[in-house]
Amino acid sequence: MSTEKVPRKSKVIPFLTNLQIDRQVNFNNLVAKAKLLKLDGFELIEWNEELWEITGGRLLQQSGRNSLSVAINFSYPPKLGEERIGSDWEQLTKALFVLRLHAKQQGLSNQRSFLTVAGYIGYFANQYNVSIYDISREDLDRACNRISKDYSESFAYSLHKLVAEFAGHLDANGLCKNLLNYKYSKQKRPASANAIGTKRLDDPNTLITNEKVLAPVVFKVLGQLYQNVPKDHKYRFYILLLTFFACTGRRFSELSLLPNQEIQIDKDGVAYLEYFPRKVSRGNTFTPKRKLYLPSQTLALLREIISEIQYLTGDCRDTALEMHRSQGIDGRFLKNCPDQLFSKDLELLKISKSILGKNSRLLKEGYVFEDENSGQMYTTVQGLKKYCSHNFNPQSLRAVHIDQFGKSYFLHDLMFLRYYTMSSGKSVASWLTVECSHSMLTTFLRYIDDLVAEYVGLEDIPEFTTHDFRHTLNTMWDEGGLSDLLQTEWFGRSDPNDTKAYQHTSPEKKALMIREQLKNGEAKGILADQIFNLPINVQDAVLAARVQAVHDVGTGLCIHNFSQLPCERHLQCSADCKDYVWIKDDKQRLDEQKRILAITVQAQETVHQQMQSTRIKKSVDWELHNKKKINVLTEQLQDNGVVEFDPKAYLEEISNA
Template structure:
């Protein structure tokens, strides 16, 4: 008999808990058997789903396969299951069900689906002590996962992973899977570059997103010096990135016949110069990467000749590859070889293959044949009586066709023989010989290698051509640079969005890296040019001309963009005394005619008017502080009404800076300036 009796405690599961587990099982079963997303033959139990057939990557993407890995963070960068650990069950089945049902209801690319899995990896770590049971997830588990995301992710991906966590929480609530309701919202804010141009985030984004001046000078030198066809093609793509805010995938996907030129149209019809000659604009046809819609990228007049030359040089350098592609198009089912004899039973020796493929040695040709499963036959030499290896032309053609680039079945993908950025296989490889019998689509990875090298193995164009190991650039930097130039030039936000190929004007802010100093210079130029209305302009006009420059530099040391216009408060000298109250602040200035700012002001006006109406009932009930809150809210509504009226005033020229709050702010220059005035 044991010395001490120990009772056995069994925790009984409640009915709500049993119901939650049953709903989880039903949800997983529905996703597994009733969803059509990713095909009816999907191997549900695999931790890696190859969904390339349903979410194809663009042909010029360096990684052509679309795979979702339902694995933990360990080995997360591997392009296979080697080194990866599958997510534990039953948590993995929930995430698979979420991914498949979302794709079934709203088909999308692989990237947002992979983000859900990426966020789920952090969430899975919080369930390690509860058997990875998703029914037992709590709001604090999602909060902890969000903190993990903040620690490991950077840039815009932090916010997006937080949104993915919110999707998981919302699905659990909607399906009644959890033991308790989560009601969890993403706490990670979406960081916009124009929110604070003096913060470390803004400074880091600016330095990371805009190439150094030396990079531009070096690229110009390379473009003028390159003659090798491979470098001409790669540098041609980079040159086009200078001409318009492309995404690199869009640039590499354009058609050989991509140019369009048409006469400009004005209010009264076609536009002519003073000599009566028509003024034309030049554009390049392309497919938008995100929406997949066809569009025209219009090139600024000053860059038209540069863009035309780049296209012409690339077209010439890739003409041979396109000729091979046309031959393949005209001879379906056949592969091209330098031998004009098309007899499928003709035999070639390994040395013949070496010569046709442009390889350095027979051993390289033999290795290629074995790797591609080409049957080798023994043939008796005509002299010497020894045997040698030969291959039939038909078998060789089968291997060549299988090794050609695969174009996804999509209207947006240009056929091989019509693509501008098309090369012979290995034309851009550092060590391998160019194979004139095979083709490859110029990839984003090859452009990245040209601009930045790779892991000390591949030298960049800066290093190879100019012996500058210190220079590095990224393809997306040129998109940020051109957007910032457009912002600096005052281009209307809708035009910037359209020129950049984006559908949401609000996304412009992510690519706006103007510094507070530059914005202040713009504001001072407007002040000197008489295009500012308000107390600042009154003081400036009343000053002697010799003191106006000093006054402007003193009171407009920096400037900042707000939701409704500009802030002229110098945050370098003191923090904002009216933080969050831009509409009623004396330092506020609006740019007349800014449609985005007007729309935001109108929305804020409606929101505050709604609050003011409901505060009346609180005032009548005698709620403490309600009357003060009501007065402050009414003041905000009145200020926003003034701002909207300024935007709608036809007597004020568009682009004019207007201070809507007439009281002269105390920090404008101090008493001495007012006395002098």
């Protein structure tokens, strides 16, 4: 048997389909292929320039700002001096940047991180005069070692993985003489990156929640800010927005683009809002409008917030409507302006008089003049319109959403709107409405401690992001017993496996919770019957020995410890398994219990028919198995308040639905 180490399989897809023996030919072909691509927003790019200004497309949309362009700089990272990369390494970096963007449409932050990695690799390669053809693992190790020194553990871990990807591109496209097959030898998953570990159930830290789950003080402080911050305060808008996040657990991209609406009631009397499930990483992927059913305890608060938001954004919405009508800025205020606008006129319009200064853009463009009599500088209405239009983005006039019925939603149809903030940060452009961007909220969160000190009386609160509300609510739903399927549906996900990443209740904590429910008679099953008449101290000992893990199995819960033994029942949990338990009055599992019971009853009828055949022994065994399931599931339905249940009628009902 060969003892030679098996190479790691590259995780990257080659950009070149026809590799040549000559590595230089492969390099030239790679760069040529990248230059041929015509990506949205890259129209003004000059390939050989150090700075690329991207004016549209996915990267601009994901910048988190209401900007007209995104700058991509092909230079060393700041910690290495920010000099231009230069040489073939810069050509390679540009080619990989364009090709990976075209192939997988990574987000802006991922692309910037990849360029950071390319800068480190290029820096040390140029320092040691190493060409692309000659690069080795030692050269990549130098880059990784410096990355570990320059960045935090968690961010360095992400960059180390991108170094491996960079090396994978070199291998996959035949660019160097050595097969790198690279992974940084010191790469270690940090504890903060959701690493999996175990805890003793008697460890006090077992009940401590994950750092992504917000402390109760955050909700308390947010509530006090909502009550105490005046309604005319400049930051009131963001307090309302944060409260909305706390009540709904939506993604920022979903709330910031939420259609303007009132809370609606469906035919069953359940309140909901309509929204578009949307992840930033998916860009403009079409997603149909869905209903967000609202927790009943939040309805009164959300109605107040929506009413106040609509009042606060009334002027912004009016401006957005005029922008949509005129297909430009809202220039209605220009109609009453004098032909010549001096400093005092600009002050009345709340526009900085610096636009008439010696270094102003308007002066350079020929829109600032000197008055012959007074010597004062002035601009014209045309010049002022030019100034006001500078930050206008025509893309803001496009439809933000198009639902499954073909209805288009534009900027003025959104709930959360803001006026554009001028570069000074001290004034707003009342002629230009924009959607609420992530950078706006991030800027506000920098000053929230001052707001908390003034209106709550605390020095500070734990740092948090809007996405932490999503993690927190998901964990609360999970600890409250909501099934993974319903959690997935309510949070607007497509894959239940994604929901697991938001459940920060540790397995140990779940086990402790089930122990208490079994002791208190809130859970049933064979184990509950066994401990019912035992003394309390004996109950604790039995539960400590039996309940070491908890698994959701749809109709109930399994407490089998799979780390010790495989499942003896082959996951037929409800067939009177000793490790199967369920919570009484667990309405969210009712449909699944009905479905499994109906299917089992139907299977039992088939068994009875087969018992007339010669394979009587197998039929008897299967009949006993089904009988156990029917008895257990019937008991579960009774615990859920269902006394009479017709399996045939149920199956007909769901088949016709």
